[in-house]
Amino acid sequence: MLLSRVANSLYWMGRYIERAENANRHIVVASEFAVELEGIQEEIAHKEWQSLVASMPAAGHVPFPEVQSGSTAALEYMVSFLVDPSNPYSVISSLGKARENARAVSETITFEITYNLNESYRNLSAIKPKSITDPGIAQDVATNTHNSILTTLGAIEHTLSRGEGWNYMKVGEALERTQRTLYVLKTRLPNLAQWDDETDNPLYFASWRSLLRSLASQENYRQEHGPRFVPDQVARFLLFNPIAPRSAACGIRRMVGYLQGMSDSGPATQEARRQLGKLAAKLEFEQDEIMQSGNLVPFIDNALASIYQIHESVSNPMRLR
Amino acid sequence: MQWTTQITGFDEAFGTDHNPRPHYQSVVQALGALTDEQIQYRGRLQEISARNQGITFNVYGSDEGEERVFPFDFVPRIIPADEWTHIERGLIQRTAAINLFLLDVYSDQKCLKDGILPYDLVLSRADFRRELQHVQPPHKVYTHVVGSDLIRDDKGEYLVLEDNCRCPSGVSYVVQNRTALQRTFPELFAKLPVRSVRHYADMLRECLEFIAPRGHGHGLTVVLTPGRANSAYFEHTFLAREMGVLLVEGTDLIVEDNYVYVRTTAGKKPVDVIYRRIDDEFLDPLAFRKDSILGVPGLINAYRAGNVALANAPGAGVADDKAIYPFIPAIIKYYLDETPIINQVPTYMGFRPDEFQYILENLDKLVVKETDGAGGYGMLMGPQSTAEERETYAAKIKKDPGSYIAQPLVELSAHPTYIGGEYKARRLDLRPYVLYGDRIKILPGGLTRVALAEGSYVVNSSQGGGSKDTWVLESPTNGDKA
Numbered sequence: 001m002l003l004s005r006v007a008n009s010l011y012w013m014g015r016y017i018e019r020a021e022n023a024n025r026h027i028v029v030a031s032e033f034a035v036e037l038e039g040i041q042e043e044i045a046h047k048e049w050q051s052l053v054a055s056m057p058a059a060g061h062v063p064f065p066e067v068q069s070g071s072t073a074a075l076e077y078m079v080s081f082l083v084d085p086s087n088p089y090s091v092i093s094s095l096g097k098a099r100e101n102a103r104a105v106s107e108t109i110t111f112e113i114t115y116n117l118n119e120s121y122r123n124l125s126a127i128k129p130k131s132i133t134d135p136g137i138a139q140d141v142a143t144n145t146h147n148s149i150l151t152t153l154g155a156i157e158h159t160l161s162r163g164e165g166w167n168y169m170k171v172g173e174a175l176e177r178t179q180r181t182l183y184v185l186k187t188r189l190p191n192l193a194q195w196d197d198e199t200d201n202p203l204y205f206a207s208w209r210s211l212l213r214s215l216a217s218q219e220n221y222r223q224e225h226g227p228r229f230v231p232d233q234v235a236r237f238l239l240f241n242p243i244a245p246r247s248a249a250c251g252i253r254r255m256v257g258y259l260q261g262m263s264d265s266g267p268a269t270q271e272a273r274r275q276l277g278k279l280a281a282k283l284e285f286e287q288d289e290i291m292q293s294g295n296l297v298p299f300i301d302n303a304l305a306s307i308y309q310i311h312e313s314v315s316n317p318m319r320l321r
Numbered sequence: 322m323q324w325t326t327q328i329t330g331f332d333e334a335f336g337t338d339h340n341p342r343p344h345y346q347s348v349v350q351a352l353g354a355l356t357d358e359q360i361q362y363r364g365r366l367q368e369i370s371a372r373n374q375g376i377t378f379n380v381y382g383s384d385e386g387e388e389r390v391f392p393f394d395f396v397p398r399i400i401p402a403d404e405w406t407h408i409e410r411g412l413i414q415r416t417a418a419i420n421l422f423l424l425d426v427y428s429d430q431k432c433l434k435d436g437i438l439p440y441d442l443v444l445s446r447a448d449f450r451r452e453l454q455h456v457q458p459p460h461k462v463y464t465h466v467v468g469s470d471l472i473r474d475d476k477g478e479y480l481v482l483e484d485n486c487r488c489p490s491g492v493s494y495v496v497q498n499r500t501a502l503q504r505t506f507p508e509l510f511a512k513l514p515v516r517s518v519r520h521y522a523d524m525l526r527e528c529l530e531f532i533a534p535r536g537h538g539h540g541l542t543v544v545l546t547p548g549r550a551n552s553a554y555f556e557h558t559f560l561a562r563e564m565g566v567l568l569v570e571g572t573d574l575i576v577e578d579n580y581v582y583v584r585t586t587a588g589k590k591p592v593d594v595i596y597r598r599i600d601d602e603f604l605d606p607l608a609f610r611k612d613s614i615l616g617v618p619g620l621i622n623a624y625r626a627g628n629v630a631l632a633n634a635p636g637a638g639v640a641d642d643k644a645i646y647p648f649i650p651a652i653i654k655y656y657l658d659e660t661p662i663i664n665q666v667p668t669y670m671g672f673r674p675d676e677f678q679y680i681l682e683n684l685d686k687l688v689v690k691e692t693d694g695a696g697g698y699g700m701l702m703g704p705q706s707t708a709e710e711r712e713t714y715a716a717k718i719k720k721d722p723g724s725y726i727a728q729p730l731v732e733l734s735a736h737p738t739y740i741g742g743e744y745k746a747r748r749l750d751l752r753p754y755v756l757y758g759d760r761i762k763i764l765p766g767g768l769t770r771v772a773l774a775e776g777s778y779v780v781n782s783s784q785g786g787g788s789k790d791t792w793v794l795e796s797p798t799n800g801d802k803a
Contacts, residue, residue: 003585003586115374
């Protein structure tokens with residue numbers, strides 16, 4: 001038996017832990033990319049940071065540096081996305097919200113989850129922004145925090161019962177992840193598409209590598225397609241690959257599975273299932289049409305709109321039951 | 322390592338010859354073998370562990386941030402078996418009498434008719450719920466969980482300082498303190514047969530299931546919490562988790578046709594037993610405080626109809642009102658025809674003119690308390706007060722004498738407590754937890770609260786108190802397992 005309020009908190013807990021992990025990985029990758037470009041193509045490094053902000057819409061209102069000297073900009077972005085609680089996409093914000101939701105349902109989750117989540121939050125919140133004086137320290141903080149978040153995810157994986165609460169937490173995680181992949185593709189593919197297939201240009205490789213790494217997909221892509229980064233293949237991989245954990249298709253399939261494990265058969269869940277079914281069918285059977293359109297953005301926008309409706313159906317109506 | 326013993330009162334651990342009492346010898350010896358560095362390292366581990374587990378409490382009105390760790394002192398308080406048997410017998414007697422008093426006061430009021438307590442005193446108590454007159458709780462039990470605070474006077478005699486019959490808190494610390502001590506100082510347990518406290522949640526669940534209206538063990542049991550802002554929220558989550566029941570807030574419950582339901586993802590499910598950690602007045606805005614947003618509209622009607630059991634039963638708070646406390650020995654005599662096994666502190670009552678006059682004339686010797694006060698707030702510690710404070714307090718109590726009681730300052734017993742690298746004597750009390758289901762049972766242990774500040778008598782967590790693990794030994798105790 002699962003309280004509606006508890007289901008809602010578990011859903012958000014799943015989303016916020018995923019969001020924290022995503023933001024953490026994004027800034028590590030972006031920072032490494034910026035360092036690689038320092039003194040060579042700082043304008044591109046700046047674009048990398050801008051696309052990071054663009055891929056996290058709610059972070060748009062945070063004032064970011066106009067200075068584009070590599071390491072200064074990198075440090076400011078990293079501090080903001082790691083430990084600034086006024087940045088809604090910062091790791092500390094997301095961990096704090098995950099922890100608040102976990103606290104509201106702590107009797108339904110395991111001791112290991114509570115302990116690790118509290119530890120992740122407390123360790124990061126103990127770090128004052130002023131103590132991060134260079135990108136090296138920021139990298140160190142980000143690496144430790146990332147490990148800590150992965151430990152929490154491991155605790156969830158290995159200790160939480162696969163009941164209905166699990167499905168709510170995991171549908172939140174899958175939705176957040178799918179949304180992130182689509183936002184990153186939307187904001188970064190147009191820039192990347194401007195590159196010619198300059199296989200001898202190290203920047204070309206660095207850019208595609210950065211995209212794939214920011215979605216934790218570099219190794220998986222290479223196992224499937226080898227070392228060459230072909231734009232069309234990368235887009236197909238991140239949209240349609242059924243087994244790559246960060247692809248949109250994989251996220252949607254997971255969400256379908258989690259929704260099947262929910263006892264709620266009310267109109268809200270039915271609507272979520274209908275939306276998911278449509279999206280899953282498109283991703284499975286309309287791959288060529290989508291790719292041949294020459295512009296992926298309209299499809300991604302439609303998919304994001306559907307995901308927003310799925311979110312509305314799974315989360316808000318539960319309060320009314 | 323320096324051990325300071327208590328000079329003025331009773332020392333729990335050391336005799337008048339300054340040698341450890343027999344049941345403390347092995348612990349004093351084991352602690353003496355540890356260096357300051359070892360102790361501080363283990364202390365840090367314990368605090369980090371407490372924070373990561375979320376064993377924190379919120380202090381109302383504090384601006385030092387929301388969460389605070391209840392300070393834990395690792396030197397255990399040890400109670401020999403024979404002392405515990407005395408405490409157990411005394412609390413069983415007291416709880417039985419209190420319950421009979423509640424049954425009576427909400428039905429025929431014989432004790433009032435027979436002049437054991439004054440009508441106006443009882444019926445004017447804020448926690449006397451006239452709405453529940455002639456409503457009998459399941460199995461005639463009002464007080465399913467009681468936490469009576471015990472102190473020891475300068476001769477070491479246990480005295481009841483007050484009873485808590487509403488929602489006594491702190492039991493989670495009893496269990497967590499034991500866990501913490503076993504992890505951080507396992508060697509202390511080596512030579513003593515310490516009784517376990519970790520089955521408390523099983524005892525509580527058994528007790529709650531006993532009162533289910535549809536019969537023992539039938540139906541759904543929940544813990545009702547005011548929510549995350551409550552100072553005891555950790556405890557509510559702890560108990561729900563340990564018992565394996567749902568933790569609900571008021572908004573999770575609805576009442577329809579005098580039945581209580583919980584809102585789940587699969588629709589409404591009926592609720593049979595509510596272990597409520599919300600005070601009476603906030604339980605149901607239709608019955609009590611209309612501005613309560615913590616409670617459940619219609620809950621009292623469902624209770625009145627016998628469709629849901631509430632633990633503790635609403636209305637039980639009248640028994641632990643400080644104005645009723647002086648009458649408990651008479652209540653024990655009246656209902657059980659016994660003399661109290663555990664005595665209590667002599668009390669002067671403001672509502673009696675001659676006693677009020679005595680209070681006014683002896684403010685510098687007395688501890689004065691509000692009859693409905695709690696948490697150490699609103700009281701005057703006469704012997705430690707200034708003339709100006711006493712003057713202000715006198716003016717206050719003159720406006721409403723009936724709302725105050727006064728007691729002589731009891732020189733609380735003291736116990737070695739690790740402070741600043743030394744073991745210093747600090748005053749303490751003890752709250753054992755009494756459960757009343759099919760019969761009255763007591764957890765062998767309790768919450769020992771310790772006043773950490775030098776010279777202080779106030780042990781409350783909100784006012785600088787800490788806690789200790791409380792060991793009750795298996796009989797007989799000369800201190801050794803073998």
